[in-house]
Amino acid sequence: MNKVILILSDALRYDVAKANMGFLGHLVETKQASLYKIIGELPSLSRPMYETIHTGLTSSEHGIVANSMVRLSAKPNIFQAVKDSDKITAAAAYSWFSELYNHAPYDPIDDKEVDDETLAIQHGRFYTEDEYPDVELFFSAAHLVRKFLPDYLLVHPMGMDYHGETFGADTKEYRSHAIYQDKKLAPLIMEWRERGYTIFVTGDHGINADGDHGGTTSDQRDVPLLIIRSGVKGRGDTGEVVSHLQIAPTILNLLEIPIPETMKHFPLI
Numbered sequence: 001m002n003k004v005i006l007i008l009s010d011a012l013r014y015d016v017a018k019a020n021m022g023f024l025g026h027l028v029e030t031k032q033a034s035l036y037k038i039i040g041e042l043p044s045l046s047r048p049m050y051e052t053i054h055t056g057l058t059s060s061e062h063g064i065v066a067n068s069m070v071r072l073s074a075k076p077n078i079f080q081a082v083k084d085s086d087k088i089t090a091a092a093a094y095s096w097f098s099e100l101y102n103h104a105p106y107d108p109i110d111d112k113e114v115d116d117e118t119l120a121i122q123h124g125r126f127y128t129e130d131e132y133p134d135v136e137l138f139f140s141a142a143h144l145v146r147k148f149l150p151d152y153l154l155v156h157p158m159g160m161d162y163h164g165e166t167f168g169a170d171t172k173e174y175r176s177h178a179i180y181q182d183k184k185l186a187p188l189i190m191e192w193r194e195r196g197y198t199i200f201v202t203g204d205h206g207i208n209a210d211g212d213h214g215g216t217t218s219d220q221r222d223v224p225l226l227i228i229r230s231g232v233k234g235r236g237d238t239g240e241v242v243s244h245l246q247i248a249p250t251i252l253n254l255l256e257i258p259i260p261e262t263m264k265h266f267p268l269i
């Protein structure tokens, strides 16, 4: 049975990921992974793109058009679809994910750690500080895998966004953090693939030299999409441009869950 992990690295730029993430580059080079470029949906902002990636809808279609909009998702989404199919959902993610799929507004005490089968994110480990160390987040995610074997797990580190917004994207700090994430993820990706998971790596948006995002330039919107499958060869660097809108139907297709009518884009696999 297929299981999926989505590593959504906040503000991971396409060019910086390709140049600095050497373990992922190895998987691409040896065709153990497929690499695509995503020209990100707009606006290139976090909360709208979290919902776009999980619903397969544009921001004006799902209605979360600004980071300031604090409410639950009102559209069919990956978490709800997986839960409704009696499969297990989990996330180690920023608190805005709890607000989109579990409870809004977020209660930093009640909502921080949840294990509740009635919620859309059944096993959640959430954080509120942008500088929350990625490695701690990765260990929480890895623990969720070992303990619950979720069918769908979201892993959402904030380190690229934090370093990009603090120092700007054209800096040692931002680029070095891509190397750091790659190094910390490498052994976990090997373990998860060994356990039979298909692993996706992408970003919600990019970031520019000013440390900003929200606009339309390629540095603010272009992100990578890597797909690493267990026991199935990849296509290497495909050179193809795909859409954020294809991620949700691709994940549900892999999980053999009916794709909601609202998700109109073709699955990649």
Ligand SMILES: [Zn+2]
Pocket: 010, 011, 045, 046, 047, 161, 204, 205
């Ligand atoms: Zn973001």
